[in-house]
Amino acid sequence: MNVTAPASLTQHVAAIEAGEHVIAAAWLGQVPALALSDGAVMVGAQGDQSRVEVHGSGGLLAAVAAGGHLFTGGCDGRVCSIDAHGQMKELARDAKGGWIDAIAATPAGAVAFSVGKRVTARDEKGGLKQCEAPSTAQGLAFTPKGYRLVIAHYNGATLWFPNTSTPTQLLAWKGAHLDATVSPDGRFVVTSMQENALHGWRLPAKPTDEVAHMRMSGYPAKTRSFSWSHDGNWLATSGAEAVIIWPFQGDGPMGKAPRECGVRRAKVTQVAFHPGAYVIAAGYEDGCILLLRLTDGSELLARPAVKGSGITALCWNKPGKSLLFGCADGQAGLLTLPA
Amino acid sequence: MSGKIPVTVLTGYLGAGKTTLLNRILSEPHGKKYAVIVNEFGEIGIDNDLVVGADEEVFEMNNGCICCTVRGDLIRIIDGLMKRKGTFDAIIVETTGLADPAPVAQTFFMDQDVGERARLDAVVTVADAKHLTERLKDAPEAKNQIAFADVIILNKTDLVTAAELDAVEAMIRTLNPTAKLHRTTKCALPIADVLDRNAFDLDRILEIEPDFLEEGHHHHHADDIRAMSFEIRGDVDPDKFMPWIQELTQVQGPDILRCKGILAFRNEPKRFVFQGVHMILDGDLQRDWRSDEARVSRAVFIGRNLDRDAIRKGFFATAA
Ligand SMILES: [Zn+2]
Numbered sequence: 001m002n003v004t005a006p007a008s009l010t011q012h013v014a015a016i017e018a019g020e021h022v023i024a025a026a027w028l029g030q031v032p033a034l035a036l037s038d039g040a041v042m043v044g045a046q047g048d049q050s051r052v053e054v055h056g057s058g059g060l061l062a063a064v065a066a067g068g069h070l071f072t073g074g075c076d077g078r079v080c081s082i083d084a085h086g087q088m089k090e091l092a093r094d095a096k097g098g099w100i101d102a103i104a105a106t107p108a109g110a111v112a113f114s115v116g117k118r119v120t121a122r123d124e125k126g127g128l129k130q131c132e133a134p135s136t137a138q139g140l141a142f143t144p145k146g147y148r149l150v151i152a153h154y155n156g157a158t159l160w161f162p163n164t165s166t167p168t169q170l171l172a173w174k175g176a177h178l179d180a181t182v183s184p185d186g187r188f189v190v191t192s193m194q195e196n197a198l199h200g201w202r203l204p205a206k207p208t209d210e211v212a213h214m215r216m217s218g219y220p221a222k223t224r225s226f227s228w229s230h231d232g233n234w235l236a237t238s239g240a241e242a243v244i245i246w247p248f249q250g251d252g253p254m255g256k257a258p259r260e261c262g263v264r265r266a267k268v269t270q271v272a273f274h275p276g277a278y279v280i281a282a283g284y285e286d287g288c289i290l291l292l293r294l295t296d297g298s299e300l301l302a303r304p305a306v307k308g309s310g311i312t313a314l315c316w317n318k319p320g321k322s323l324l325f326g327c328a329d330g331q332a333g334l335l336t337l338p339a
Numbered sequence: 340m341s342g343k344i345p346v347t348v349l350t351g352y353l354g355a356g357k358t359t360l361l362n363r364i365l366s367e368p369h370g371k372k373y374a375v376i377v378n379e380f381g382e383i384g385i386d387n388d389l390v391v392g393a394d395e396e397v398f399e400m401n402n403g404c405i406c407c408t409v410r411g412d413l414i415r416i417i418d419g420l421m422k423r424k425g426t427f428d429a430i431i432v433e434t435t436g437l438a439d440p441a442p443v444a445q446t447f448f449m450d451q452d453v454g455e456r457a458r459l460d461a462v463v464t465v466a467d468a469k470h471l472t473e474r475l476k477d478a479p480e481a482k483n484q485i486a487f488a489d490v491i492i493l494n495k496t497d498l499v500t501a502a503e504l505d506a507v508e509a510m511i512r513t514l515n516p517t518a519k520l521h522r523t524t525k526c527a528l529p530i531a532d533v534l535d536r537n538a539f540d541l542d543r544i545l546e547i548e549p550d551f552l553e554e555g556h557h558h559h560h561a562d563d564i565r566a567m568s569f570e571i572r573g574d575v576d577p578d579k580f581m582p583w584i585q586e587l588t589q590v591q592g593p594d595i596l597r598c599k600g601i602l603a604f605r606n607e608p609k610r611f612v613f614q615g616v617h618m619i620l621d622g623d624l625q626r627d628w629r630s631d632e633a634r635v636s637r638a639v640f641i642g643r644n645l646d647r648d649a650i651r652k653g654f655f656a657t658a659a
Contacts, residue, residue, distance in 0.1 A: 021422045037422040059423050075391075075419075098392060101415060116394055136396050136412065154398060154411065176398040176411055194411070194450075195401050221451060328422075 006290060006299035013303060013333045016046045022326020025313035026065030028084035032324045033070050034313070034332055035063035041070060043086040045334060050086045062113075065315070066105035073100025079113045079122075092122055104140035104149065112140050112149050112162075119151055121162035129162035134170070139179035143186050152177035152191045157201070159189075171201045171211060179224060183248055184232035190214075192223040196239065202252050214254050216246055220267070225314075227273040227280070234259075234294065236271040236280045243268050243282045243292060261292040262299060272314040272323070281323050283311025289325060289335075302335050343458040344421075346430040347534055348443050350484040351465035352474050353436035356494040360465055360526040360533070361433055362386055367530050374420050374427040376413070378435045389427055391416050395435060397442045400449065406593035406617040408442040409449050421456050429534070430457065437480050440464075440487040441596065441617055447539075448619045461536035464488035464518075465526065469498040471507050475514075486514045486564045486596050486641045489538035490521070497524045516566045517599065517639055541612045541623050544599055564596070567647050568639040574605040574659040575636045583657050584613065584620065587650070592618030594645055600638030603628065605659035 021037035034042040039055035041063075054060060055074025063072040069081045077094035091111060094100065098115035105111045109124035114137035121129045131151075139152035151158040156172040157180060176194035183190075190200045200214030216237075223239035228248075235246045235253075242263040246253040262268065262282045270283035278294035287306035290299050302323065303311075313326035323335040351357045365373060365387050374389040393412045400407040413432065420430065432443060440462050447459040464484045467474075471493075474481035485491060491511060496504055504522065511520065519536075521528050537543040580602065588595060599614040604624075613622030628634055638654055 021424070023422065059419075061419050061422075099416075099419065136394060136415070138411075138415070154396065175401045194398060194409070194414075 006301045008301045009291070009335060009337070010301060010303065012338055013335045014046055016042070016049070016332040016334060017330070018042055018326055018332040019330045021328050021330060022313045022332055023060055024063035024065070024070070025315040025324040025326045025332070026063070026070045027315060027317045027322075027324065028065065028070060028082070029068045030317070031084040032317075032322075032334060033065070033082065033084075034324070034326050035060055035070060035072055036330075039074055039076075041072065041082050041086075041088075042332075043082065043084070052082055052086045052088050054080050054082065054088055061100055062103040064103050064105050067107035067109050069105070069109065071103055071105045071111045073103045073113050075099050077115065079103065079111060081111070091126075092120060092128065094118070094120075102137055102140045104142050106142045106147075110142070110147060112142065114140060114151070117153075119149070119160070121147075121149055121160075123147060123163060127163070131160050131162070131168060133158055138177060139191065141180040141182050141189075143182045144184055145186050150180045150182055150189050152180040157189060157191055173199050173201075173213065175199075178222065179226070181226050181228070181235075183235070184228055184230075188214075188248060188252060190216075190226065190235060192226070192237075192239075194222070196220065196222055198223055198226075198237065198246075200252060212252070212254075214252050216253060216258070219244070225268075225270045227271045229273045229278060229294075230276055234273070234278070236273055236282075238268040238271050241265060241267055243271055243280055245280070245294060259294065261294060261297050262290045264288065264290075266305070270311045270314040270325075272316055275316050275318060275320045277320065281314050281316065281325075283314050283325060285310040287311060287327060289314070289323075291323075303333065306331070343456060344424075344428075344430055345460040345535065346417075346432060346447065346457050347460050347536075348440060348462045349431060349433045349465065350438060350440050350462060350488070351436065351492075352467065352470075352478065352481045352484070354470070355436075355465040355467040356492070356526045357433055357465050358384060359494075360463075360492065361431065363526055364431065364530055364533060369530060371428040372426065374430045376416055376430065376432045378433065378438075391420070393432075395438055397439075404593065404618065406441065407445070407449070409446040410442045413443065413446050414450050414453055417453050417457055429460075439480065439483055441483075444487070444539075444616050445619060448616065448621075459539050460534065461489040461538035462487055463490040463492065463533050463536075465492045465494055466511070468493050468496045468504055468507055468522075472510060475510060482514060482564050483596070485511055486566070488515060488518045489536060490533060491515065491518045492526060492528065492533075493520060493522050494526050495524060496522045512566075514564055514566060515641060516568060539614065539621075541614065541621065542625055544601065544612050544614055544625075564641070564643045565645070566639060566641045567645065567650065568637065569651055569654045571636040571655060571658050572633070573636070574603045574634060575657045576659040577604045577607070577611070580604075580657040583653055584622075587653065588615055588618050588620050591642070591645065595640055595642040597641045598639065600636070602636040602638070603634035 024035040058075030077097035112121040135154040159169040177191040196219040197217035202212040219239040225238040242260040245259040266284040266286040287309035289303040309327040326332040398411040609624040
């Protein structure tokens with residue numbers, strides 16, 4: 001733990017007035033975008049913003065960016081995409097108008113969303129497929145290769161190929177699984193759980209191989225944010241009073257201790273690995289943002305703690321030069337790293 | 340109350356009048372906005388801007404205990420609602436007639452994210468005066484909901500005679516001696532009797548009336564839910580009481596639906612108040628004993644398969 005205050009980058013932050021709880025931050029190419037809880041998406045930096053009304057007053061529940069688009073799901077049961085010009089398109093609509101609980105997307109433009117147990121996948125051509133999870137689908141993630149979806153639910157996760165007749169495959173593990181993520185090489189599926197732990201599965205290389213389980217516990221709170229390093233060797237996670245980073249080289253984290261960076265007296269709520277370096281942006285419940293270097297644990301301050309302004313969204317742009325963030329009280333900002 | 344959003348849970352068997360009560364609450368000129376969480380398959384016709392469908396998904400926790408359960412859908416919905424803070428003042432959760440209120444209540448104590456942002460105000464059970472007696476015989480859920488309640492609305496009283504009403508109320512009291520009970524027709528009662536009860540706030544635990552302590556001469560089957568209450572005329576020893584109550588709720592937690600008590604601890608000028616749901620136990624020192632109050636220690640347990648004599652013996656052994 002550093003005794004001295006970390007060096008500061010705060011003068012390189014430009015504030016953005018979002019005005020509402022920020023659900024997600026994203027880059028639509030060069031353009032920053034913020035998904036807001038009141039149902040709108042803000043596109044553009046301060047001074048050049050447009051507010052796109054997407055889900056009406058009911059609100060926006062889930063959002064994810066991929067391939068230059070932001071995909072959103074709302075209380076109105078609609079799933080929409082927004083591009084860098086603020087053009088909004090409705091992609092799908094739940095027949096019963098239920099809350100969209102989870103959403104995932106691929107760079108090619110496929111999107112998946114869930115309402116209760118019903119999971120719908122829409123491929124990039126607009127073809128819709130549905131499947132029913134064993135219980136409410138809490139989290140969704142596409143695998144990096146192939147059109148395959150991971151569905152996290154009570155007592156495990158389900159693997160589904162929407163466009164093939166291959167039956168779904170259950171990865172069983174007792175307990176309630178919340179969010180899901182897949183490693184960039186597609187070998188590992190990791191879920192966060194209701195009981196402050198992560199569960200991982202190493203998927204078999206051949207169908208005859210066994211699925212290996214990984215239990216990652218010891219968190220004081222739920223992990224609701226995770227981020228892979230660019231090379232897939234590390235998984236950074238929220239849920240503790242530090243960023244917990246699990247090693248995924250080789251066979252995965254079993255029997256290995258995780259790294260801890262950015263130890264503070266506040267819980268980490270958001271993590272975002274830099275797209276090209278072993279640097280993690282960490283957002284805390286007290287509003288602070290630190291940049292942490294994995295190799296030596298050194299810290300740079302990007303935002304001091306701000307009361308009531310816990311970090312709810314973080315996103316690096318593709319070159320890794322700018323970090324967009326959003327907060328629970330409607331503040332947001334853009335950090336541009338000095339050259 | 341630290342700005343946490345109050346949550347009222349409405350339970351009751353199908354047809355008892357839950358929806359009537361809900362619409363009554365929503366239509367009163369209170370100037371408050373409610374988020375209403377209803378079961379997808381429940382009764383329809385709720386007149387409110389913010390209505391969310393729930394699927395009553397119960398999660399068992401990984402400790403392997405059957406009573407340590409939470410409602411997964413509630414966690415998710417409350418998480419979603421809390422991002423719209425400021426658009427509503429309170430939450431009302433309506434459950435189906437078949438729902439167990441315990442996982443709903445436990446969600447507010449066992450899920451940290453929910454507990455930090457919302458607080459359980461009270462479990463309100465609506466019962467049909469005409470049909471409750473039958474329901475209590477054939478539907479264990481109905482019994483559960485009565486036993487668990489903080490507030491019981493005995494509705495449709497116009498459909499029964501005064502004697503029948505007294506009989507059904509007596510039956511309710513064997514299951515739940517401490518709930519506030521209101522007799523109504525068409526669920527007509529002041530809204531303040533239902534909302535803002537602070538039933539889980541230790542400072543507001545109601546006096547445990549001594550009349551409840553008189554056990555009736557009912558015949559109980561071994562698997563029955565029933566209430567039992569005990570009184571020590573004087574102080575208890577906290578060094579004996581605390582380990583005893585902790586062990587009791589750990590070992591018999593699955594069978595204890597609710598417990599509460601107000602105790603005089605030896606050499607302690609303040610009253611010790613506790614309350615619990617299954618294995619969850621909350622207790623603290625509260626206000627001073629008044630000079631006109633007798634220092635008596637009273638405890639109530641509501642549960643099934645409880646060995647009255649063993650609990651009685653255990654409690655009396657903690658006397659100072
Ligand atoms: Zn239990």
